[in-house]
Amino acid sequence: MGNKLTKRAEDYSKWYNELVMKADLAENSGVRGMMVIKPYGYAIWEMMQAELDRMFKETGHENAYFPLLIPKSYFSKEASHVDGFAKECAVVTHYRLKNDEDGKGIVVDENAKLEEELIIRPTSETIIWDSYRKWIQSYRDLPLLINQWANVMRWEMRTRLFLRTAEFLWQEGHTAHETKEEAIEETQRMQGVYAEFAESFMAMPVIKGTKTESERFAGALDTYTIEAMMQDGKALQAGTSHFLGQNFAKAFDVKYTTREGKLDYVWATSWGVSTRLMGALVMSHSDDFGLVLPPKLAPIQVVIVPIYRSEEQLDMLNQRIGALTAELKAKGISVKYDNRTTYKPGWKFAEYELKGVPLRVAMGPRDLENNTAELARRDTLEKENINQDVLVKRIENLLVEIQDNLFNKALDFRNNLITEVDNFDEFQEVLDKKGGFVSAHWDGSSETEEKIKSLTKATIRCIPLDAKAEEGFCVFSGKPSDKRVLFAKAY
Amino acid sequence: MGNKLTKRAEDYSKWYNELVMKADLAENSGVRGMMVIKPYGYAIWEMMQAELDRMFKETGHENAYFPLLIPKSYFSKEASHVDGFAKECAVVTHYRLKNDEDGKGIVVDENAKLEEELIIRPTSETIIWDSYRKWIQSYRDLPLLINQWANVMRWEMRTRLFLRTAEFLWQEGHTAHETKEEAIEETQRMQGVYAEFAESFMAMPVIKGTKTESERFAGALDTYTIEAMMQDGKALQAGTSHFLGQNFAKAFDVKYTTREGKLDYVWATSWGVSTRLMGALVMSHSDDFGLVLPPKLAPIQVVIVPIYRSEEQLDMLNQRIGALTAELKAKGISVKYDNRTTYKPGWKFAEYELKGVPLRVAMGPRDLENNTAELARRDTLEKENINQDVLVKRIENLLVEIQDNLFNKALDFRNNLITEVDNFDEFQEVLDKKGGFVSAHWDGSSETEEKIKSLTKATIRCIPLDAKAEEGFCVFSGKPSDKRVLFAKAY
Numbered sequence: 004m005g006n007k008l009t010k011r012a013e014d015y016s017k018w019y020n021e022l023v024m025k026a027d028l029a030e031n032s033g034v035r036g037m038m039v040i041k042p043y044g045y046a047i048w049e050m051m052q053a054e055l056d057r058m059f060k061e062t063g064h065e066n067a068y069f070p071l072l073i074p075k076s077y078f079s080k081e082a083s084h085v086d087g088f089a090k091e092c093a094v095v096t097h098y099r100l101k102n103d104e105d106g107k108g109i110v111v112d113e114n115a116k117l118e119e120e121l122i123i124r125p126t127s128e129t130i131i132w133d134s135y136r137k138w139i140q141s142y143r144d145l146p147l148l149i150n151q152w153a154n155v156m157r158w159e160m161r162t163r164l165f166l167r168t169a170e171f172l173w174q175e176g177h178t179a180h181e182t183k184e185e186a187i188e189e190t191q192r193m194q195g196v197y198a199e200f201a202e203s204f205m206a207m208p209v210i211k212g213t214k215t216e217s218e219r220f221a222g223a224l225d226t227y228t229i230e231a232m233m234q235d236g237k238a239l240q241a242g243t244s245h246f247l248g249q250n251f252a253k254a255f256d257v258k259y260t261t262r263e264g265k266l267d268y269v270w271a272t273s274w275g276v277s278t279r280l281m282g283a284l285v286m287s288h289s290d291d292f293g294l295v296l297p298p299k300l301a302p303i304q305v306v307i308v309p310i311y312r313s314e315e316q317l318d319m320l321n322q323r324i325g326a327l328t329a330e331l332k333a334k335g336i337s338v339k340y341d342n343r344t345t346y347k348p349g350w351k352f353a354e355y356e357l358k359g360v361p362l363r364v365a366m367g368p369r370d371l372e373n374n375t376a377e378l379a380r381r382d383t384l385e386k387e388n389i390n391q392d393v394l395v396k397r398i399e400n401l402l403v404e405i406q407d408n409l410f411n412k413a414l415d416f417r418n419n420l421i422t423e424v425d426n427f428d429e430f431q432e433v434l435d436k437k438g439g440f441v442s443a444h445w446d447g448s449s450e451t452e453e454k455i456k457s458l459t460k461a462t463i464r465c466i467p468l469d470a471k472a473e474e475g476f477c478v479f480s481g482k483p484s485d486k487r488v489l490f491a492k493a494y
Numbered sequence: 495m496g497n498k499l500t501k502r503a504e505d506y507s508k509w510y511n512e513l514v515m516k517a518d519l520a521e522n523s524g525v526r527g528m529m530v531i532k533p534y535g536y537a538i539w540e541m542m543q544a545e546l547d548r549m550f551k552e553t554g555h556e557n558a559y560f561p562l563l564i565p566k567s568y569f570s571k572e573a574s575h576v577d578g579f580a581k582e583c584a585v586v587t588h589y590r591l592k593n594d595e596d597g598k599g600i601v602v603d604e605n606a607k608l609e610e611e612l613i614i615r616p617t618s619e620t621i622i623w624d625s626y627r628k629w630i631q632s633y634r635d636l637p638l639l640i641n642q643w644a645n646v647m648r649w650e651m652r653t654r655l656f657l658r659t660a661e662f663l664w665q666e667g668h669t670a671h672e673t674k675e676e677a678i679e680e681t682q683r684m685q686g687v688y689a690e691f692a693e694s695f696m697a698m699p700v701i702k703g704t705k706t707e708s709e710r711f712a713g714a715l716d717t718y719t720i721e722a723m724m725q726d727g728k729a730l731q732a733g734t735s736h737f738l739g740q741n742f743a744k745a746f747d748v749k750y751t752t753r754e755g756k757l758d759y760v761w762a763t764s765w766g767v768s769t770r771l772m773g774a775l776v777m778s779h780s781d782d783f784g785l786v787l788p789p790k791l792a793p794i795q796v797v798i799v800p801i802y803r804s805e806e807q808l809d810m811l812n813q814r815i816g817a818l819t820a821e822l823k824a825k826g827i828s829v830k831y832d833n834r835t836t837y838k839p840g841w842k843f844a845e846y847e848l849k850g851v852p853l854r855v856a857m858g859p860r861d862l863e864n865n866t867a868e869l870a871r872r873d874t875l876e877k878e879n880i881n882q883d884v885l886v887k888r889i890e891n892l893l894v895e896i897q898d899n900l901f902n903k904a905l906d907f908r909n910n911l912i913t914e915v916d917n918f919d920e921f922q923e924v925l926d927k928k929g930g931f932v933s934a935h936w937d938g939s940s941e942t943e944e945k946i947k948s949l950t951k952a953t954i955r956c957i958p959l960d961a962k963a964e965e966g967f968c969v970f971s972g973k974p975s976d977k978r979v980l981f982a983k984a985y
Contacts, residue, residue, distance in 0.1 A: 032561045033568075033624050034612065042556035042640060049557060065533035066540060070523045071614075071645055071661050072584065075591065077524075079599055089600055093563065094588040095614070096602065098649040100566065100580055108570055109580055111587065111611055120602060121525065123562070123586070123614075133524050143836050149533060154562055154645065158589040170562050345634050 008357075010291045015235040022285060023164045026294045026358050029281075036162040036169035040278070043358060046302035048172065048281060052152065054204050054299075055174065055276065058196050064148040064176060069130050071154075072121035077129035081254040084128065087221020091158040093123040093169075123156040128222065128247075128273055131177045132255035139179055139269060141260045146189070147179040155277075165282035166239075166494050173277035179257070179269040183248070186270035187225075190246040193274040194227040197242035205280065206297040206409035207231050207287045208417050209241055210440075210489065212465025217449045220273075224248040230464045230489070232417040233286040236438020238464045238491035241283050244274035282494070288382075288409050294359030295381055297409050298402040305331060305338040305398055306355045310348050310367035317342065319371055327364075330395050336402065356381065361405050362398055382408055423487065427478045430490070434459055440491045444484035446477035455479050461490040499848075501782045506726040514655045514776060517785045517849050527653040527660035531769070534849060537793035539663065539772060543643065545695050545790075546665065546767065549687050555639040555667060560621050562645075563612035568620035571745040575619065578712020582649040584614040584660075614647040619713065619738075619764055622668045623746035630670055630760060632751045637680070638670040646768075656773035657730075657985050664768035670748070670760040674739070677761035678716075681737040684765040685718040688733035696771065697788035697900040698722050698778045699908050700732055701931075701980065703956025708940045711764075715739040721955045721980070723908040724777040727929020729955045729982035732774050735765035773985070779873075779900050785850030786872055788900050789893040796822060796829040796889055797846045801839050801858035808833065810862055814882075818855075821886050827893065847872065852896050853889060873899055914978065918969045921981070925950055931982045935975035937968035946970050952981040 009017045024030050028044030078089035099115030139147060152174050162168050176193060180186040194211055201209045209229035219226040223245035231241045252268035261267050288295040298304050309320040324340055331338040341351055355363055365377040376394055379386040382405050389397055420439025424430045433441050456462050470486040477484050500508045515521050519535030569580035590606030630638060643665050653659050667684060671677040685702055692700045700720035710717040714736035722732045743759035752758050779786040789795050800811040815831055822829040832842055846854055856868040867885055870877040873896050880888055911930025915921045924932050947953050961977040968975050
């Protein structure tokens with residue numbers, strides 16, 4: 004398999020799939036719709052996890068772990084939830100296999116049929132609230148702020164690596180509060196944490212907003228979202244935070260004694276981000292040469308490649324670069340010195356370009372003589388010759404600069420793809436020719452939303468939190484509206 | 495629910511279950527055999543994970559993630575593996591539910607039956623080696639050193655929190671090597687990592703050895719184990735590392751081009767530890783008052799409780815203790831200041847004793863006057879009055895001392911429970927009256943091993959790596975033997 008990628012302009016979707024596989028992020032497994040996350044991809048996910056986990060803990064949350072399998076009946080307890088989640092799912096019906104009669108294979112043992120089918124969690128509200136009933140008695144037990152890192156399963160028919168897979172990895176926060184106000188505040192706080200993570204670490208600008216009723220999480224009274232814009236003009240929902248009201252507390256009978264000594268149902272939130280963020284990261288910054296990673300999420304921030312013709316030269320380079328590597332590590336920079344003799348420098352250059360390593364240092368015998376090195380940045384593909392005395396300082400500065408540059412570039416790109424339109428012809432034209440977010444007035448009805456979706460495939464991504472009051476008329480129905488919402492085709 | 499525990503001497507098993515639940519480590523869920531790991535328990539597991547993960551990375555391993563569900567046919571490819579793992583397992587047969595006819599519930603949709611049943615992984619050799627076939631072509635791709643943190647499922651009929659649950663969390667390392675020697679070296683290296691972790695972090699002494707043929711992992715040529723001794727005289731297998739030979743490479747056709755240009759099957763290992771270690775940790779050190787945690791794995795190393803009668807006193811204590819807390823944190827000590835007004839000091843003392851917090855500081859108004867504090871250690875239950883000027887230094891020293899003390903105490907206990915016997919009467923008597931490890935000669939046959947097991951419930955825990963050559967006769971058959979092995983009843 005050559006490393007040459009399909010160009011984005013030729014076939015964006017093919018480019019994405021090739022890139023994910025060739026950069027060793029993930030691949031399809033032998034099981035339909037389920038991916039293998041390869042070590043390099045998993046290393047990026049671990050860095051995402053570490054930052055998010057730190058942010059969750061800083062906002063007072065603790066981790067816990069709840070069962071993978073949920074009895075079917077649990078889903079039926081919350082009416083809208085069952086329709087949203089319990090249908091397309093993996094169902095465990097038996098707990099034993101046996102040798103078949105000809106002894107050549109194994110078959111399901113019909114004597115080991117479960118009394119009640121178990122469902123592999125598509126999300127854990129039901130099993131978690133079944134526990135919370137035991138954990139919450141009094142206002143002194145509140146707020147209960149819990150997060151879980153877990154695998155979940157939704158039986159998707161059309162899957163794409165990271166973006167839509169039957170099994171995916173995620174975190175799901177589930178909190179319980181004394182009051183409605185506290186729960187709403189928590190919902191918003193976690194939307195804020197997600198936005199901060201997306202922008203500061205992934206270098207991916209997002210728009211904070213709320214979902215319309217028809218796009219809400221099944222069982223939520225309100226869903227807060229962060230929406231990102233990919234390079235092909237399609238939006239991607241990058242994280243959601245749900246205000247669940249008292250729905251799950253009522254479904255699972257979770258009451259607490261208030262400060263006034265009364266009994267009341269608690270108020271709930273849930274919020275999650277998943278390995279889908281890996282897809283968003285890839286599609287935010289990468290180019291026709293491969294992955295481009297923001298330094299804050301790059302498993303290798305700097306790669307150093309020695310250029311040599313003799314073993315003696317390699318020895319001298321090993322010595323010099325050994326010292327450089329130690330110096331970089333001491334600054335907290337993750338560096339890889341690739342002095343494998345089994346691959347040539349040109350192969351290594353292409354490999355680390357494909358893998359999105361932010362900075363590459365090359366050093367040869369002449370560099371040793373001249374006290375220089377070649378420094379190449381992945382984001383702009385620019386190279387510079389640099390004196391070794393200032394190399395470490397320059398690398399430190401460039402890592403910050405690259406992080407900022409990627410964010411600003413993505414922000415410019417995204418801002419350029421927000422188009423205000425005031426009639427439906429324009430709406431369709433922008434969607435067809437330019438893509439991106441279409442900012443338009445909408446009459447607030449699910450009916451109009453549904454009609455627009457069936458005509459254009461665009462959905463309302465969100466009602467932006469910072470939407471300003473503006474009198475206008477729905478682009479579709481002509482009915483009055485008081486603010487614009489953002490439509491887009493989406494992943 | 496009162497905090498009073500059943501005493502170990504009264505009913506060890508009951509003590510264990512109560513302790514796990516009352517110390518908020520875990521509880522049973524509404525799903526048979528599956529536990530909920532509560533935040534405090536999960537925090538300990540996270541500390542274990544962090545240390546192990548660091549040790550795996552230091553020995554060159556990377557993490558990855560493979561699918562939860564494995565096609566039934568994969569298991570049939572390795573003959574002994576299918577018998578060991580594919581029988582008692584959770585089987586996914588359908589991928590959709592639908593509303594039933596009366597509209598009141600949801601039922602399995604028979605139109606959504608999978609062509610081939612999928613099994614929730616009981617261990618991942620098969621699905622991982624199916625990927626390795628694609629990843630390994632040449633000696634340049636070796637060694638392949640991969641670990642996975644995951645949930646697995648084995649349909650256990652008799653379950654106990656942490657020790658034996660249908661679903662559990664674990665890590666599973668899966669490596670591929672050019673030569674037999676390298677694979678064996680890796681197997682031994684990881685046994686060493688596990689032993690180092692158990693002894694240095696869990697303060698739990700272990701015996702390193704190999705398993706007999708009948709106790710080996712299904713599909714392994716050799717299983718290396720670390721065996722610990724619990725307070726009730728039963729052994730616990732705390733971690734295993736398997737030399738798999740070329741079994742899985744052959745089953746999944748994983749060949750590589752050697753340095754000499756030939757094609758050969760690669761050599762494999764796998765190794766794992768699980769949330770079972772949580773059970774081992776509880777049973778190694780805890781007492782009739784509750785959990786006792788080694789400082790290196792304690793989510794809270796020091797708890798500080800203010801003693802006050804007036805709000806004014808609390809204000810003064812908050813100020814003094816705020817400074818102390820900051821000073822301890824700066825030293826990298828995890829400290830909790832519990833100044834909740836909703837609970838009394840006596841309640842807090844009992845609570846943190848139950849939760850095994852290594853050190854407790856209490857400070858009242860008189861302490862402020864006298865510049866003193868009360869310092870209590872959890873392992874010995876000793877208290878001392880101490881000058882505040884030396885408090886931080888004393889805490890630092892005590893945390894080291896407690897870690898050492900727990901290990902030494904457990905080591906003495908364990909060493910006292912290794913008994914050499916030379917005939918079968920003695921063998922049975924020691925097992926019945928004293929418990930622990932029985933060190934005895936064995937003739938090396940599975941038949942004898944099986945007979946001893948059915949008569950005494952004791953199994954051969956391991957053939958110790960450091961067993962010295964010693965001529966003797968099998969305690970059961972009287973046949974000649976050249977070294978002693980360790981028998982015990984086990985978890």
